[in-house]
Amino acid sequence: MEESVSLLAALHSVAFNSETPDQLNWGEKKSGKFLVKATFKLLGPQNAITDHWPWKLIWKIKLPPKISCFSWTALHGVCLTQDNLTRRKFQMATRCYMCMKEAETQNHLFLQCQIAADLWSMFLAHFDLTWVMPQNIKDVVISWSCWKVDSTIKRIWKMIPATIFWSIWNERNRRCFDGISTTYQSLKANCLMFLYSWVYLSPLDSPDSFLNFVSSLTLN
Ligand SMILES: [Zn+2]
Incomplete structure (x- = not known):
């Protein structure tokens, strides 16, 4: 009742101009235009939508869309692993x-x-780092992105978690559906080759040979 009275009081002071055409205005923007982006920001804090979700760590990294989508499912915990099935x-x-x-x-x-731990260790050894790995995928990706690395390696650095996830998922599916196991050395090489191919998109045109690329994975 109180709200109705205040609404009527507020409306009472509004002067209508019959010559101005009616139009829809969204009150959250001065321009009156509705924007999905602005609405998302508005709703985020109320509904924990943003929740510091690391979307930039997936969608802002230049990876093939298939790999970005797979990383997205991994971060959301919805890959079709046996526990989810x-x-x-x-x-x-x-x-x-x-x-x-x-x-x-x-x-x-x-x-x-x-096997996963060894792949992570392979990269950490390249960069001469030690790391206490968080216990879940989302924290791992966020923590990985927080390392302060040189701008020359930053682009590649950000691609590494997705590369590891994809390499493992590929191998896991080969073992599950085809009954084929890759040797550990080949798995490591495949993982580096995925990274190499995504960094240069077309390895044949890349300025670096694969071996030069691998030896360039350092923090200097
Ligand atoms: Zn295992």
Whole structure:
């Protein structure tokens, strides 16, 4: 009731001009124009939509769209790993195809499995770094992006988590659906080759040979 009275009081002071054509105005912008971007910002804090979600770490990195989409699913925890399939009522005994020891969860497959840990270590060794890795994918990607690295390596640096995730997912699917296992050395080489091909998009035209590219992965 009180609100209705205040509304009527507010409307009372409005002078209508019958010559001005009616139009829709959105009150959140001076221009009166509705913008999806502005609405998203407006709704974000109220509904935890933004939640410091690291969308730039996926969509602003120059990777093939298929790889960006896959990273997006990994960060949202919705890759079709066995734990997610069992949540969808698939009946199965979950076991990681990479190590055949632990249950297959996303965090295990991409971070904690020995094969995943070795791929992360390979890059850390290239850059001569030690790192206490966070326990979930989102924190890993955010933490990785927080390293202060030189601008010359920054673009490649940002591509590395997605490269590792994709390499593991590829290998996991080969083992799951084709029954083929790549040797660990080949898996490492494939991972570096993915990165090389995405950095230069067309490796044949790249200014660097693959070996030069690999040896350039340093922080100097
Ligand atoms: Zn494993």
